[in-house]
Each structure stands twice: as C-alpha cells, then as structure tokens.
Amino acid sequence: MGMTSPFLQPDSVAVHAGRDDLAALGVHALPIDLSSTNPLPDIELGGLSYESMATGGAPHPEGGAVYARLWNPTVARLESALARLEHTPEAVAFASGMAALTAAVLAMTAEGRRHVVAVRPMYGGTDHLLGSGLLGAEVTYCDPDGIRAALRPGATALVVLETPANPTLDLVDIRAAVDAADGVPVLVDNTFATPVLQNPADLGAALVLHSATKYLGGHGDVVAGVIACGSEHAAALRRVRAVTGALLHPLGAYLVHRGLATLPIRVRAQQEGAARVAAWLGGHPDVVDVHYPELGDLVGPGRQMRGTGAMLAVRLRGGYAQAQQVTSAVRLFTHAVSLGGVDSLIQHPAALTHRPVPPEARPSADLLRLSIGLEDPRDLIADLARGLGAGVSGAVTGVREEAGAGAA
Numbered sequence: 001m002g003m004t005s006p007f008l009q010p011d012s013v014a015v016h017a018g019r020d021d022l023a024a025l026g027v028h029a030l031p032i033d034l035s036s037t038n039p040l041p042d043i044e045l046g047g048l049s050y051e052s053m054a055t056g057g058a059p060h061p062e063g064g065a066v067y068a069r070l071w072n073p074t075v076a077r078l079e080s081a082l083a084r085l086e087h088t089p090e091a092v093a094f095a096s097g098m099a100a101l102t103a104a105v106l107a108m109t110a111e112g113r114r115h116v117v118a119v120r121p122m123y124g125g126t127d128h129l130l131g132s133g134l135l136g137a138e139v140t141y142c143d144p145d146g147i148r149a150a151l152r153p154g155a156t157a158l159v160v161l162e163t164p165a166n167p168t169l170d171l172v173d174i175r176a177a178v179d180a181a182d183g184v185p186v187l188v189d190n191t192f193a194t195p196v197l198q199n200p201a202d203l204g205a206a207l208v209l210h211s212a213t214k215y216l217g218g219h220g221d222v223v224a225g226v227i228a229c230g231s232e233h234a235a236a237l238r239r240v241r242a243v244t245g246a247l248l249h250p251l252g253a254y255l256v257h258r259g260l261a262t263l264p265i266r267v268r269a270q271q272e273g274a275a276r277v278a279a280w281l282g283g284h285p286d287v288v289d290v291h292y293p294e295l296g297d298l299v300g301p302g303r304q305m306r307g308t309g310a311m312l313a314v315r316l317r318g319g320y321a322q323a324q325q326v327t328s329a330v331r332l333f334t335h336a337v338s339l340g341g342v343d344s345l346i347q348h349p350a351a352l353t354h355r356p357v358p359p360e361a362r363p364s365a366d367l368l369r370l371s372i373g374l375e376d377p378r379d380l381i382a383d384l385a386r387g388l389g390a391g392v393s394g395a396v397t398g399v400r401e402e403a404g405a406g407a408a
C-alpha cells in the first residue's frame with residue numbers, strides 16, 4: 001500500500017490509513033517494533049531528540065526514537081490512522097481509555113486553570129475519576145443544558161461529555177455544547193458512536209476520546225485509549241504521556257490498528273442486529289423502556305450521528321431481580337462489562353460499570369445494558385427471550401416465531 005489519497009471514502013481510510021510507510025519498508029502487514037530502547041546516533045542528536053519528545057514533539061529526524069516511553073513507530077501509525085478517521089490533525093494513544101482521560105485532564109489543567117465541567121450521564125469510570133480529586137481538578141457536574149451556567153470564567157479548563165452516553169444512550173448536541181462552552185475546549189467521548197457514525201471534531205469538539213478497547217479494537221483482546229485532536233493539544237498530551245508513562249504497548253497498538261480495517265463493516269452489521277433486537281425488546285411485556293437512539297431525534301441518526309449504533313439498554317418490569325435472572329440465564333450473550341466487540345455482552349450498570357457513581361447519578365437498578373455483536377439477531381432474540389421468559393410475565397410462547405419474523 002502506497003501513499004493514501006486525502007480524498008478517500010471513510011471505509012477506504014479505515015483499511016489504508018496509517019500504512020503509508022509500509023511499501024518503502026518492503027512489508028505489507030503492520031510491523032510491530034518491540035524495542036524498549038533505540039541506538040543513539042551520537043550524544044548531541046540523541047539529546048535533541050529526547051528533548052523534543054519530552055516536551056511533546058516528534059523525534060528529531062536524525063536523533064531516533066531514544067526510548068519507547070517517548071515514541072514508538074507502531075503506536076504512531078495507529079495514531080495517524082485514528083486522526084484521519086476522526087478528521088483531526090493528530091491523535092495520541094494511551095494504555096487505556098482512563099489513561100487517556102487522565103492525560104487530557106492533566107494536560108488541559110496545567111496552566112493554573114483547575115476547573116472541569118462534566119456533563120452527566122457518562123461512563124461510571126469517567127464520572128468517578130473526575131470526581132475523585134486524584135487529578136487535582138475541581139469538577140462541576142451538570143446536564144447538557146447546564147454547561148454555560150457551570151463555567152467559571154478564567155478557571156474552567158475543559159468540558160467533558162459523552163454522546164451517546166454510557167449506559168442510557170442519552171444524546172448531547174455537540175455543536176450546542178461547544179457554543180455553550182464559550183471557548184473552553186470540549187472533550188467528547190466518542191466510544192459508543194465510533195468515527196463511523198459521528199465525528200465530534202467536525203462539530204467543534206477540541207478533543208475526541210475513545211476507549212479503543214471497545215469498537216476500535218473490536219475483538220475483546222486489547223485495552224487501549226486514544227485522543228484525536230489538534231496539534232497543540234496533541235503535543236500537550238504526548239508530553240503528559242512521556243512524563244507519566246501511560247503509553248500504549250506496541251502489541252496493543254497493532255491489534256487496534258488491525259481492528260480499524262473492519263471497523264466500518266462491523267459497526268454497520270452490529271447496528272443492523274441491534275435495531276432488530278431493540279425492536280423486539282420494545283414489544284416485550286417485561287420491558288418498560290428501550291434506550292436506543294431514535295431516528296427523529298435532532299442530534300440522532302441522520303443528523304449529528306450517521307446511524308443508531310449497536311448499544312442499547314432496557315428497563316425491566318421485574319427490576320433488579322429480573323436483571324439478575326436475565327444475566328444468569330443468557331447463553332449466547334456473555335454476562336460481562338465492556339462493549340463493542342464482535343460478540344454480544346450484557347451487564348448491569350448500577351452494580352458494575354457505574355458502581356462508583358454517587359447514588360443520585362447512578363443508573364436505575366432495573367436497567368441492563370446490551371452490546372450487540374455480529375451474531376444472527378434471531379439467535380440473540382431467542383437468547384433474550386429465554387432469559388426474560390422465566391421473568392414476571394413468563395411470556396415464552398411464540399418467541400421463536402417472533403424472533404424469526406423480527407430478523408428475516
């Protein structure tokens with residue numbers, strides 16, 4: 001694969017991005033450079049390279065990569081691919097999504113501005129980290145309409161939001177949030193939508209965060225995080241990464257980069273399955289409510305988003321007891337946290353992913369979150385029917401026919 005045109009369609013970018021130097025290296029698959037240290041050309045050039053990277057820059061052209069905590073070419077290839085997919089000049093990869101968020105808060109609050117605005121609902125780990133005080137930031141939580149009022153002029157360094165939100169799939173109008181932030185950089189967690197369905201940077205977001213563990217990797221075998229952003233923020237993030245050491249291992253970078261090639265087709269196929277599962281759940285007597293982005297929503301599919309995605313949540317008539325029963329009874333779904341992989345997962349946010357969130361912001365006890373994978377939706381529906389079947393309604397009759405009709 002040679003140099004890629006800047007005008008490729010997104011699906012082609014997913015396959016080819018970040019591979020521009022491969023032909024010159026005489027290889028076709030992504031090379032994995034596992035060097036922890038690198039030979040130095042001489043003291044002077046090695047020192048210049050070290051200084052460049054420790055302050056957030058790239059290696060000096062003749063100075064080499066010096067040390068893997070500062071730079072790794074396998075990781076850099078993934079970063080350039082992600083930047084292209086998210087329409088940003090650069091991207092910076094980290095050991096996990098939480099390491100990426102940590103770096104963002106440390107980088108953005110470094111100039112004496114210590115206040116962060118966090119828009120709820122959001123992933124429980126994010127909510128918890130921001131409120132923990134561990135990062136030296138003072139946090140105001142608000143809903144999307146409360147951003148402007150939450151700002152502290154001269155003190156607010158960052159606005160953090162997530163859309164669709166984990167686990168309730170609440171949507172935030174990114175453009176409106178950026179307007180309300182009044183010049184304060186906005187970080188959007190785009191993990192649920194992926195760059196296939198939404199590009200927050202096009203709507204004014206300064207930083208676009210992904211837990212790459214989810215859809216980007218896509219196979220449940222790698223933990224990683226990445227932030228796509230402009231060059232100035234990227235330098236600040238790389239500096240934090242170099243100094244604190246939250247780097248992504250090159251084997252992880254390789255797995256995420258390989259996953260990107262199939263990201264668009266995975267997301268579209270998983271989305272198709274999710275729409276069928278959501279429709280079936282919406283007609284089930286034990287389901288009080290299905291959380292799934294709606295076609296008519298102003299920022300939903302066809303507007304800010306290009307699709308509904310493959311995540312959904314349901315509230316059960318039988319509450320926590322029925323959630324217990326469903327998660328224990330399913331066989332094709334795995335009862336596990338995480339999301340976005342090729343296989344379907346189900347979990348109880350209040351008890352697991354959102355456990356550290358204060359009670360007033362914690363998801364309700366009757367809520368289950370589902371990540372729909374690549375299985376045939378008829379099999380997923382049959383599995384859920386079995387799980388729900390022993391519940392409050394006991395409505396197992398007709399399940400097979402319904403499942404078949406729903407996913408023809």
Ligand code: MET
Binds near residue numbers: 123125166338
């Ligand atoms: C340790 S909890 C969770 C992991 C992941 N962010 C999720 O929402 O499932």
